[in-house]
Amino acid sequence: MVYQEYPPIPALRxxxxCVWTCRVQTGATPLTHQVLPDNCIDILCQDQHxxxxxxxxxxxxIAVVSQGRVQTVAARFKPGAAARFFQLPLCELNDGRAGLQQLWGRDLAARxxxxxxxxxxxxxxxxxxLQDYLLLxxxxxxxxxxxxxxxHAIAAIEGAQGLVRVEGLARQLGVSRQHLAQQFRQQVGISPKLFAxxxxxxxxxxxxxxxxxQPDWAQVALKYGYFDQSHLIHDFQDFAHSSPEAWLTGRRA
Structure with a gap:
């Protein structure tokens, strides 16, 4: 697998x-790689019908399985930005994918x-x-x-690396927690708590x-704002389907 990221043109920054490309060339054995939640939405275009x-x-x-020769050119949206390009509640795309024919219409997707x-x-x-079509x-x-x-909530959450309380953030923005959650579901896709x-x-x-x-996981939990080690382990189970030790060992292998 050859993966490369590039900065977007100024009008799309x-x-x-980023925009990115990937080329996969496998033999008889499929190639599998794990993709973790990253709070982003991507458009992928591949050299298949x-x-x-x-x-x-x-x-x-998710585990992405590739076999044979596949070329991809793609764009990764900043959190909350994809709503401008799709004009539908982004919660409808959660944990799934939708064809550009469905999102943009058959003619534009085919072109x-x-x-x-x-x-x-x-x-x-x-x-x-791809960037020309995104500009269009x-x-x-x-x-x-x-x-x-x-x-505004995205900026605050990212600036604090997720260490915010949704109730306090809603008060700071002058809205109710329910209103903030509704706006997040429509414009981001998930709740502000899950995003954080x-x-x-x-x-x-x-x-x-x-x-x-070997890290001291209790200290790691403290450093990144977890209440204790068990909460850190819980997030690794949810977002990597692995214990922290097993995940780190796999990354270093």
Whole structure:
């Protein structure tokens, strides 16, 4: 597997975390890799018939199985940004995928597929094409509105690496907890509490990879804002389907 990330063009930087490409070449044995929840939504376009789709917010890890030769060009949206491009409640995409024909219409999805795969192109050419279509979709949408409550909440949660209380955040933003949760489900896909948990888990899982030797998991839990080690273990079970020890051993293997 060859995976590469690239920065988006300036016009899409408010919306995209990155654009990326992946090339998988396997023999008879399929290649499996685990993808953990990351609070993002991606569009993936693959060199197979009608293989352009969006992957919604993940609340659990998924095992992606590839076999044969598969090329992918994709865009990863910043949290809350995909709603601008799909114009549907993002909770409808949670833990699943939907074809671009369904989300953008058959004509636009087919034109994108033809532009990407009808001719031999470089990765950079395909990335440019995908971003052109994202710009087309962006400009076809309604006029931009002021930043929503959900956007402000995302910034606060990410800035604190998930260490916020939803009740306090709602009070800070001048809305009820129920209103904040509803806005999050529509514009982000999941609840603000779950979003914060995934933020905290990602900080912890990335942080422990840099530790030498066998970590003191109680200290790791304390460092990343968990009440105790059992809460850290619970998040690893939910978001990696593994104990912290087994996850770290697998990463170092």
């Amino acid at each position: 408010p919306w995209l975390d 009608d293989a352009s789709f969006a992957v919604g917010m993940m609340t659990a890890p 994108l597929d033809d532009a990407l795969w009808s001719d031999p192109l470089s990765n950079m050419q395909r990335i440019a094409i 979709r962006l400009r076809a949408g309604p006029p931009l509105a002021p930043a929503s409550v959900a956007v 948990r995934i933020c905290r888990f990602r900080a912890a899982s990335l942080g422990v990879k840099s530790l030498a030797g």
